[in-house]
Amino acid sequence: xxxxxxxxxxxxxxxxxxxxxxxxxxxxxxxxxxxxxxxxxxxxxxxxxxxxxxxxxxxxxxxxxxx
Numbered sequence: 001x002x003x004x005x006x007x008x009x010x011x012x013x014x015x016x017x018x019x020x021x022x023x024x025x026x027x028x029x030x031x032x033x034x035x036x037x038x039x040x041x042x043x044x045x046x047x048x049x050x051x052x053x054x055x056x057x058x059x060x061x062x063x064x065x066x067x
């Protein structure tokens with residue numbers, strides 16, 4: 001039973017986009033590894049931009065600086 005965790009920043013991703021991610025990740029495992037979609041679990045973990053950093057800066061700061 002595959003268990004996929006998708007981590008994204010919490011920046012207003014719509015329920016429709018999340019559904020697309022879940023469907024796409026499931027289909028990828030079916031296509032590449034032949035996994036059963038009925039036993040494939042996909043979890044989307046949304047992380048606050050203050051809790052995610054790149055190059056020593058939080059995503060919040062990077063967004064404010066236009067990066």
